[in-house]
Amino acid sequence: MKLTCSKEVFLENISIAEKTTGKNLTLPVLGCLLLDANEDGVLKIRATNIDLGIELSIPATIHEPGRVVVPGNILQSVISSMYDSKDITLSLSGENLSVSSPKSKTIIKSFPTDDFPTLPEIEKEDITFTFNSKDFLRGVQSVWFSASTTTIKPELATVYIYVFDKKMYFVATDSFRLGEKTLSISKNIDMEPILIPIKNIIEIIKVFDFLNDTDIEVHLNENQIVFTTKGVYVTSRLIDGNFPDYKQILPKEFTSEVIVLKQDLINVLKKINIFSDKSNQVQFLVEPSKKKVVLKSQNKDVGETVETLDAALSGDDLQISFNHKYITDCLQSINSDSISLSFTGLSRPVVMKGVSDTSFLYLVMPMNK
Amino acid sequence: MTIDSKQLWENTLIDVELNISKANFTTWFKNTHIVKEEDGIIYLGVPSQFVKDWISKKYHKFILKTLRGFAGEIRGLEYVIVKEQDVKKKASTNSTRSQNTLRNVNELPLENFYINKNDNLNPRYTFESFVVGAFNELAHAAAQAVVKKPGIAYNPLFLYGPTGLGKTHLAQAVGNYLKKLNSDKKVYYITSERFTVEYLNAVQDMRANSFKEKYRSYDVLIMDDIQFFAKKEKTQEELFHLFNALYDDNKQIVFTSDQHPNFISDLENRLKSRFAAGMIVDIPTPDYDSRVAILKAKAAHNNFQLSDEIIEYLATTVQGNIRDLEGVLNILICQSQLKGVVLKLDEVENLIKNSAKPKKTASVKEVVQKVSEFYDVDEANIYEKTRRKEIVRPRQLIMYILREDFNVSYPSIGQKLGGRDHTTVIHSCEKIKRELKNDPTLEQEINQIRTILK
Incomplete structure (x- = not known):
């Protein structure tokens, strides 16, 4: 194998791929990147942790085709500390990889290429559709933070995606809060609902971020989802589980409603954060009778703060406490200047929405006193 | 394995x-x-x-x-x-820490809403949890026959009866059982309403073919509450073709409805005749003995102690459907847990007072009006002394219903229906009772009238 390519492009791509390599796995080859140079003038960089797999292709001048497997973190550190040239040359030195620029020559010990796993491929019977990368990003980024971070219930450590009536729904919940984002699509896609593991979603978001605005081809079967576009191939395992029928818990009637400016709420929550204790508690005093909303937090080691918000109110008076982190989390997903908080009573969830934006909905359960 | x-x-x-x-x-x-x-x-x-x-x-x-x-x-x-x-077990140990900090936050009640997305079956509905009594013996036996020889014994199996008597439970039990027996069997449960929506969407998006293919691929199709197909002609047509395709391949089909197919208004005849080709079973409201059995089974399921005395009392007082029985039982469980004592009969009586449905009351006039409407006769004729056959029959039915369902005394029925003697009324009631034994259509008619009167 012998090839020359742009250092900058190479570094950018291996940095993305390196994130997908397996950490703390018993099989060291999973911490590696496979570099595969073929005759077409394309260098393929592949990484997998056998849950998520990624293959990136970059243009390169191939003098001699071949493949090599080297540890991802070492390769990345080496390339990022080469400053003397725009281009680098990769070649084999015996079994090992040699990285050279005019002023340096580095040899990285390689692993047997035969041990590097293959990625699941697109199958003919897969369901296929195209989707804009920005739209997809918008969908998952609006909800992913609500997903469960533990794997006690694997079906909740996911983003749930389904299509119904010309809309694509993205949903995530850890059973304490729930986010739902709806995107309109031009025509219905005939797909079963899918559950993508949240760990993989976070990596997929990074890849899509790096892609900018392009159309992505999605291939789907029972076990696997594949995203492909020019130079990128990402495949993730799907969780085989049932997402709860969350529509049934969305409240339909509310006891009190508060509309506040998003920026006001952000400012107040920042201050609340300073004084909240370990449980992140913030107390809401919703008082339509006195036409005000008061937020309180206290910490016996730091102090306490009481904040009054300008708001339009209706309904019954209510005193209720939340984890303020849960409230703050959703604010980035609401694209609207004002936010409505609809309460359904003590020990019952609050529904948060943008006033002019119906595509995002967020449900938070209160804390026990 | x-x-x-x-x-x-x-x-x-x-x-x-x-x-x-x-x-x-x-x-x-x-x-x-x-x-x-x-x-x-x-x-x-x-x-x-x-x-x-x-x-x-x-x-x-x-x-x-x-x-x-x-x-x-x-x-x-x-x-x-x-x-x-x-994976689940392993992960649960290393994530206890993060759970601790969240413990004082209430959880969304998601637990109750797990339904298998591939077949829509609720795993709770099994034959084991189905209480068999005299009233649903036949339906249970038919369902058992179906799971022994799916697609051959009784196809389609048509279960009908009023709400809350376990039609859905039995239908889903068939699906769950067949799925357990052979995991390759593609079982699918859908309500008729959902089927209609899916069909309309498919047609709108020009995906009618993939819709057809999807449903034709199932080995067992369970369709709930098909009375909602009434008046939906296009969907009925689609169901008709689907039915034929599945039936020809000996795929088992189970339908449920709140009425006998012949009485579902605006259901096409060709569908009705196809339903009739299989087995049509009625699940009537449970008799006293069955109510006792159901209460015992449900109490045992909840690990709740109930004396025979209380069970007898509940079975006599709560005469509605099984859902009503469950509701009452839940109240008792909740109360005894709150108080931490075993409830006594008089306490139970007090508790039930509010939840037991009051005995139905309806004015004689209302019954007369509804029945004459049903038979399309002039209401006034009922009160007159005419002995025309088409009037006499509804009049007798009215007397029978007033006596059986509303406990009106014989003399007062006679008096209110145009000053007749109480012996006339007794005769009419006896006559209808006799006929009921030999005439199933009469029974259906009466059941229909009863639903109208509710």
């Missing part, structure tokens, strides 16, 4: 482990097991597509050879991806 195949796989793994590195072994062979063995082909369960691809590429020959070494009759090896259960 049988002991044999478990042993076989363990032996194979020992061989595999000796031949590849420890790291490779734990990465690729963790969580693998033999799912089943069929016609000499071993189906190996693996946790993901990655593992499937890799094992089949790298180790296929080796595994097959080793397997054959233990069991010569094995001809092939296939891979299937199965859900890993072990």
Whole structure:
């Protein structure tokens, strides 16, 4: 194998791929990147942790085709500390990889290429559709933070995606809060609902971020989802589980409603954060009778703060406490200047929405006193 | 999985482990097991597509050879991806910390809403949890016959009866049982309303063909509450074709409805006749003995102690459907848990007072009006002294219903229906009772009238 390519492009791509390599796995080859140079003038960089797999292709001048497997973190550190040239040359030195620029020559010990796993491929019977990368990003980024971070219930450590009536729904919940984002699509896609593991979603978001605005081809079967576009191939395992029928818990009637400016709420929550204790508690005093909303937090080691918000109110008076982190989390997903908080009573969830934006909905359960 | 195949796989793994590195072994062979063995082909369960691809590429020959070494009759090896259960257990230990900090936040009540997305079946509905009494014996027997010979015994199976008597439970039990028996069977449960929406969407998006294909691929189709198909002509037509396709392939179909198919208004005749080709079973409201049995079973299910005295009392007082019985029982359980004592009869009586439905009351006039409407006769004729046949029959029915359902005394019925003698009324009631024994259509008519009067 012998090839020359742009250092900058190479570094950018291996940095993305390196994130997908397996950490703390018993099989060291999973911490590696496979570099595969073929005759077409394309260098393929592949990484997998056998849950998520990624293959990136970059243009390169191939003098001699071949493949090599080297540890991802070492390769990345080496390339990022080469400053003397725009281009680098990769070649084999015996079994090992040699990285050279005019002023340096580095040899990285390689692993047997035969041990590097293959990625699941697109199958003919897969369901296929195209989707804009920005739209997809918008969908998952609006909800992913609500997903469960533990794997006690694997079906909740996911983003749930389904299509119904010309809309694509993205949903995530850890059973304490729930986010739902709806995107309109031009025509219905005939797909079963899918559950993508949240760990993989976070990596997929990074890849899509790096892609900018392009159309992505999605291939789907029972076990696997594949995203492909020019130079990128990402495949993730799907969780085989049932997402709860969350529509049934969305409240339909509310006891009190508060509309506040998003920026006001952000400012107040920042201050609340300073004084909240370990449980992140913030107390809401919703008082339509006195036409005000008061937020309180206290910490016996730091102090306490009481904040009054300008708001339009209706309904019954209510005193209720939340984890303020849960409230703050959703604010980035609401694209609207004002936010409505609809309460359904003590020990019952609050529904948060943008006033002019119906595509995002967020449900938070209160804390026990 | 049988002991044999478990042993076989363990032996194979020992061989595999000796031949590849420890790291490779734990990465690729963790969580693998033999799912089943069929016609000499071993189906190996693996946790993901990655593992499937890799094992089949790298180790296929080796595994097959080793397997054959233990069991010569094995001809092939296939891979299937199965859900890993072990991941759950392992993860639960290292995540307790993050759970602790969240403990004082209430949880969304998601637990109750798990439904299998592939078949829409609720796993709680099984034959084991179905209480059989005199009233639903026939329906239960028919369902049992269906699961023994799906598609052949009774196809379609049509269950009908008022709400809350276990139609859905029984229909889903058929599906759950068949699925358990053979996991390859594609079972699907859908309500008629959902079917209609799906069909309309498919037509709108020009996907009618994929819709057709989807439904034709099921081995068992359970459709709930088909009375809602009334007046939906296009959907009925689609159902008709679907029915024919499934029926021709001997695929089992189960329908439920709140009425006999003949009485579902605006249901096409060709559909009605097809329903009639299978088995139509009625689930009537439970009799006293069945109510006792149901209460006992439900109480035992909830680990709740109930004296025979209280059960008898409940069975007599709460005469509605099974859902009403469950409701009352839940109140008792809740109360006794709150107070921490076993409830006595008088306490139960007090508690039930509010939830037991009051005995139905309806004015004689209302009954007369509804019945004459039903038979399309002039209301005034009922009160007159006419003996025309088309009037006499409804009049007798009215008397019977007033007596049976509303407990009106014979003399007062006679007086209110145009000053007749109470013996006339007795005669009429006896006559209808006699006829009921031999005339099922009369029974259906009366049931229909009863639903109108509710």
